[in-house]
Amino acid sequence: MGEFTDFAHTEGQSATQGLAVDEQKALGQFMTQPSIALAMARRACCGVDVDVVRILEPAAGSGILAAAVVETLLERPARPSRIELTFRELDGRLIPVLRRLGEKMRRIAKTKGVSLSVSVRKGDFLLSEIATKRRNQYDVIIANPPYFKLNKKAPQALAHAYAVYGQPNIYGLFMAATAQLLAPEGRWCFITPRSWTNGSYFAAVRRHMLAWLRIDAMHVFESREDHFTDDDILQEAMITWATAQVAPLPDIVVSTSQGINDLADAELRSLPAAKIVGGDRGRMIALPLSDQDDFPSCSETLESLGLKVSTGPVVAFRASRHLSERKNRNTVPLLWMQHISRMGISWPIDKKREHIMACVESSWMLVPNAPMVLLRRFSPKEDVRRVTAAAYTGGLPGAQVGLENHLNYIYRPGGKLSRAEAMGIAAYLNSRQVDAYFRSVAGSTQVNATELRQLAMPTLAQLTEIGQRCTLGMSLGAIDTCVGSILDKQEIAA
Template sequence: MAGLFTPNLTETCHLLDAGAGVGYLSAAFLNHAHRLDLNRIELDAFEIDPSLHSQLTKTLVSYQTSLNFKVKLYPQDFIHAASDWLSGNLFAQPLPRYHYAILNPPYQKIHSHSPHRKALRQVGIETVNLYSAFIALSLLLLADRGQLVAIAPRSFCNGPYYRPFRKLLLEQAAIRQIHLFESRRQVFKNDNVLQENMILHLERGLQQGDVTISTSTDNTFHDLSQQDYPFHHIVSPSDPECFIHIPTSQESRPNSLSSKFRYSLADLGIQVSTGPVVDFRLKPHLRQMPDSETVPLIYPLHIQDGQINWPQPQSKKANAIALNIDTQKWLYSKGFYCVVRRFSSKEEKRRIIAGLVKPSCCQDSQFIGFENHLNVFHINKQGLPPVLARGLMILLNSTLIDQQFRQFSGHTQVNVTDLKQMRYPSLEVIGDLGHWSEEGDPLTQEAIDNKLTTLLQ
């Protein structure tokens, strides 16, 4: 992280370490200071946990004998201190314009009515997690051409909740480099963060150019690789959501194939919705097994090898839901549907796991229920044409789709917004996949990928 910084043409450097912990990131910066031609370094270290102050001081004090270095420890809440100063509060403690900021910010949700949310809104920051709040505030505290390097989860790259943060980031700074850790187990392994993690290098006031994307499996960097990409490959100029796509070295799809993925679901006339049955809210109507007064209730656990294995008598989840005036509005009509699990396990090979729902699942019922942990592809809450449903299931279980999804989502959750944002091949290609699936050949991963590649060439 410290090695990413470049000389700033300043002799006296103001350095910010927000959430300094025991000072290891600041120490790393100081170890690299000779590369930056700095005559004097003034560090502001924010750390709210008093139990860390002694070790933080011990880590940094040794540098005062070898460098022209001064440190000031701020024991207060960084969000409140920075927001007060940026908002023009007359009683706020003055802060300088920083030339460099190095961060390992805390990770925790910010509730909508919390004091932190109120403080952030005073300076025009709308975000939902402490890590993005720390990055946003640090960015606003930078001087022109100031640089920020932070390690953070990747969740801000997509999804509606982080849209204001992405827009602020892209308006205020240029992305110089993104380093992606492709294993969720290695970095933040003790923090239960179910998403990939990244190092982000930003420069405030710089005109956006190409972005360096580097990747490694983990923090040993033994398999480090990097490549420069035009910015429009990272953020599409036509995307109002400002999703940040991160190509990786594992994605070797030729341009001739990627160019065939150019249709949105809206272009194809297909809709996708989150399963409407929230089981704890309809608990009195759930049944372990179906009977004459129920309809099937499909959970993610029913998806197996692209098909729906229903019912599952040994499951702790319900297999059916009563059909009555209280439940019918949450049900779909009998038909062919493609469903996708909203969550994958931590190290599952594919993020998108799809299954095909057939009318035969419904037996004699005219309705079917989809539990809230599924995304459902439909047409006006009616089933899809059979060939389209089969083809869509095959497509969504392909490696090409999984690679596209990983470019802008590092989270284990697959949201409806993500599926709408993605691009798909033509209805003709999806239909051909559907016809092929009816031929009875085994639907192995290799067979699916080979067939899709053939159709796209």
């Protein structure tokens, strides 16, 4: 057992050993470990019972994922009579490895009465005829695609424009392009970062995928692997299994592990598909990661409450000539992430450039000095909660204030938030319920405005009641108790 995957792993390592990290990053070349490859393949092959199995590994590397599929099929008592394997790989150094692996698998398959053919092609999969012209070709598609951002005008993005909204990531294009390549009931399995499950940039990918595929199962690795980093935002990795062009099932199987070592023992939970995959155009995917994750059962949104969330308009390097180390009569406060703590704002803190000129030229980047809720857009990964929010009640000097771009702010356009509303919203956002929501929709530590817009919010009356009971600098435990008691009261009354 493990003969093909071990071979692919060892050969892949020696072929890429001399590669500089930059070169590896440019190709998105991070190989799958054998135990993960086998876990992916075993579930992907479940229910594949055609006599001729056509397999595609579109970003093949050393071919470990397809090797795991072939290994799984050959282990069965009832084997297929024929396996047709297609590898696509951009890096010429890996082509001889794929050929050697193919030859080895072909020989061993033959001894088990299975005829195996292997096609190894060097080139860009996304621009290949398979990806751009074909449909319904394969019974199993398995991939660990490259991961990096592409320019919107890159040929790969233009060839798969149906899956592009904003700046594409190459891995999303692999997901979308392969979804339509499976024969009905064909199986699809990808290991990727978790970022495709949420956010507007991946909405077109999700829409396209979900039009062709039904998601069967998802596994999340909670310890973030270093290789899924994006502008220093660490990403969790996940595996998704899906089936092509079949009726939906009521449940999706969800599991989590810290990493590879506890993967085999990860507990499986069956959760209603409707709770996981959003039915709207955005098709966000929310993954409750533990049984304690009770999402807020509220039915308002920021929009329905007449509130808006925006990102701080001051981009420091563009606005540098307006930023100042010292206060003077033309400056107003400029708030950065460092000024915001959970339920508290401290300004000034003797931080560099915490003042901004209030003049005609800078006026567009200033906001009215009125009550609002401020949130950090990023949190350190070891932070206990994803969201850090504070109520700003309007106590700083000046008619306006500056908000740096690493902050989001919630306000009432054309109106004013009361102190209790601001306090209530901040407390709710810092609560355990909202933390569970953010962990379920986002695999990174980023808190995006898009997800905030979709967050279920309590009513204004409830938020006000929470705000009246909360105080600045309150502990997380006390916030949870307060928010929980007011939301539970509503549930009991209902």
